[in-house]
Amino acid sequence: MEKIKRIKTIETRDLAKSTKNGGCGECQTSCQSACKTSCGVANQHCENKNK
């Protein structure tokens, strides 16, 4: 009988690995978009072509 898959891991950017190729600073400043209040950074996209 096939094993039931109880944990599905969604593909995500590995933050630990991003210590190696991150930090270029080209991503949009979060406050420049819609919010101007309390945005956090979660909704930004990485613009580093070499990530």
Add this chain to the structure above:
Amino acid sequence: MVHQYKLNGINIVLDTCSGSVHVVDDLAYDIIALFENTSPSEITERISEKYAFREDIKEQDIKECISDVEDLKKSGKLFTEDTYKDMAFDFKAKKPVIKALCLHVAHTCNLNCTYCFASQGKYQGNRALMSYEVGKQALDFLISRSGTRKNLDVDFFGGEPLMNFDVVKKLTAYGRSQEEIHDKKFRFTLTTNGMLIDDDVISFVNKEMDNVVLSLDGRKEVHDRLRKDYRGRGSYDIIVPKFQKLVKERNNCKYYLRGTFTHNNVDFTNDILHMLDLGFTELSMEPVVCASSDPYALTKEDMPILLEQYELLAKEMIKRKKEGKEFTFYHYMIDLTGGPCIYKRIAGCGSGTEYMAVTPWGELFPCHQFVGDTKYSLGNIWDGVTNTDMQNEFKLCNAYARKECSDCWAKLYCSGGCAANAYHATGSIKGIYEYGCELFKKRIECAIMIKSVEDVE
């Protein structure tokens, strides 16, 4: 650090330091909850007891699931160590590069919104319009301090920036003229209350602005209660057709309709539905920034209603996507594979370091929320940052700066939160605005839940 929650019938497990997201069944959910502090044999015993009524779950299934969790831990996707703390303290040593400016081209406004955080556009000072010369110097300052950064973000803000439209146009043209010379790319944004939008503005904005933020609070009775002109007349009827025309001619993209919700409209999902009924699909809605004594301030009693509203909104978003009526809600945008790197996650919005606000007189502040508060003045666009002590405080304002964040699962999504909110709530930028934290955590839970649904389908 692991955070697990159930939402919309889905069990979700987040691993803070790797950024991993797992969708799990009830058995795995319960095992993960015990995993860190309980031996495998005790987990097996306790889970066997809890699931005794389930004929389809045997001891072997439980042991296999425990083994799967162990594998995830070994592969760095669950219960990962926090190794970033020392990185956060390196930030003080780095010389900041400036890559974004908020240009206050107008410290004046043609509306008299009751809740304005900027005292009706004047920021506790005199009314003024930024001259072209000051704006040009601000752009030159940005270029000269931007190092090797190619993308430079500039937003035209106020007050109401369209009251200084000629300067906005001239500064945009100047910025563009400098791009090739200095190998830079300007990304311009304009925020507006809409009152002065006409065909010239529409044509310019749609040609030159990478993004435009249009202020609308939602339903007419909600919007007009607080967004009135100086004669006490609501602005809804004037601005809605203008916004509709601008957005249509912009092919319905690269804009946000941005509302503010208050104690008066805690059912803000109804305002978002109204915006959708008006034909807008790129939406944002923010809690009001004001003193807790203001009558429209959000209260403790409002919180459970607001949290429920975010959940309702998330479910509505999923429903409409299935119906082919997709829309964007700013806070539910999250790019799980291509999102910010760990440096950005720790550093946050960059206020006071890589991002600053410029007043009509060329004075620098950490962001628009600090303008007018003299102790936060950083310097000016001719001499640069001279208040380095204050800048150092902002350099260290990150995900690891606040003791309250140390055991919070959301810290690498919020980067420690908004410094301005912290200051207004506690008197220190290193404080936390607890109310904002609760709203933020719920929003991230909803955003990830929506992604989980998309991924599973």
